[in-house]
Amino acid sequence: MQTCARWLGRGGIIPLRSGTLLLLLVPPVLLALQLLVAGPRLPRVTGSGEREGAVAFSVISIEPEREPRQRGSPSREEEEGDRREGTRAYEDENEVLSRQMGPRTLEVQPWAEDKPSFTAELNRLLTYITRPQLNCSRVLSPGRAEASQPPADSPHWLLCAEDWLLPAADGPCVAYSFSMDGGDAEFLKTVSGLGCEVHSFDPSNSNASGRHLGNGLASNHGDGGVVSQHKMWLEWRAARKRKHKTRDNLGGVSQRLADIMAALGHHTVHFLYANLLSAEWRVFQNWIETETLQSVQHLVATVHLQWAGFEVGGTDEEVLRYWFSVLQGLHASGLKLVHSSAGEGHSVLKHTVADAHSSYTLSWVNTRH
Known part of the structure; x- marks a missing residue:
């Protein structure tokens, strides 16, 4: 049975078969069924104009990512201020460290002549340590606490x-x-007679008599003339682990002068005696570089010339130039030589020198006080 239908085309009415008509009706029917099934699931429009159930989209920005600032967190200006403050604190710490390590280093003096010469370097050194730079009309002699005119003989040391x-x-x-x-002994007697607070340091003296004895430090404030004994010695190197120092404990038997003074609560040492058995050159250098000498008013010290000294090396000429540089550093720090006394022996860096001695005890006064 044939179903007759008509199709209006360009050429007029075209007869269609029933199979062809069925194919044309399938797509509309499928579309209608899809709308009937999916229609209840379509998003509804809410009162605010937004469709309920719509997919949320993320906006991607090409600007640099910024950390969201939480409530109470600092702003960018505050953070920059903190960074500047941290930098300033770091610089202040460096300044403190610079003061501890020394604002300047020892200035090595030029050679005495155009080229290194043992004789020229030794003569320059001897000239310096045997010629006083300041004349004192009144002095304190060993063992005496009363000032007097300089004695006719040459004592071991003098205090201006x-x-x-x-x-x-x-x-x-x-x-x-x-x-x-x-x-x-005579130095201790003199300064005790002046009523000074006296501290004697000797790491080898286990039977010392006095008010205090031990590795710790204790002061005799208010007890003028009393000698406090300490089993302790001078160091020129900074401690590797710097712990907090207290008045009664420095944490070791060898400390720098500045640390000892700080532990005892002293800002000035008016009289200082030192026989450091060839460690004096490196100790002097530390005092110069850390400006510890600004806190010392009178200094009596023995310098040893028979060998280079602890941690001092180089040729004989270089050692002599180093010694002279240290002495010039003392002079630049304000110390003026007031007395010189020659010791025994005639050995200088293992050379026998008839007109030189193996050691000299030198008395200085700090004219900057």
Whole structure:
């Protein structure tokens, strides 16, 4: 049975078969069924104009990513201020470290002549340590606490007793002595007679008599003339682990002068005696570079010439130039030589020199006080 239908085309009415008509009706029917099934699931429009159930989209920005600032967190300006403050604190710490390590280094002096010469370097050194740079009309002689005119003979050491160089009568007076050979007995007697607070340092003296004895430090504030004994020695190297130092404990038997003074609460040492058995050159260098000498008013020290000294190396000419550079550093720090006394022996760096001695005890005064 044929179903007759008509199709209006360009050529007029075209007869269609029933199979062809069925194919044309399938797509509309499928579309209608899809709408009937999916229609209830379509998103509904809410009162705000947004479609309920719509997919949320993320906006991608090409600007640099910024951390969201939480409530109470600092702003960018505050963060930059903190960074500047941290940098400033770091710089301040470096400044403190610079002061601890020394704002300057030892200045090595030029050669005495155009080329290294043992004779020229030795003569320059001897000229310096045997010629006083300051004349004192009144002095304190070994074992005596009364000022007098310079004695006719040449004592082992002298303290310049000009009024402007001595501590005030109603002020504090502090004295340190570093000696392991007992050669400081007259020095201790002199400064004790002046009523000073006296501290004697000797790491080898286990039977020392006095008010205090031990590795710790204790002060005799208010007890002028009393000698405090300490089993401790001078160091020129900075401690590897710097722990907090207290008045009664420095944590070791070898410390730098600045650390000892800090532990004892002293800002000035008015009289200091030192026989450091060839360690004096490196100790002096440390005092120069850390400006510890600004806190020392009178210095009596023995320098040893028979060998280079602890941690001092080089040729004989280089050692002599180094020694002279250290002495010039003391001079630049304000110390003026007031007395020189020659020791025994005639050995200089293992050379026998008839007109030189193996050691000299030198007395300085700091004219910057």
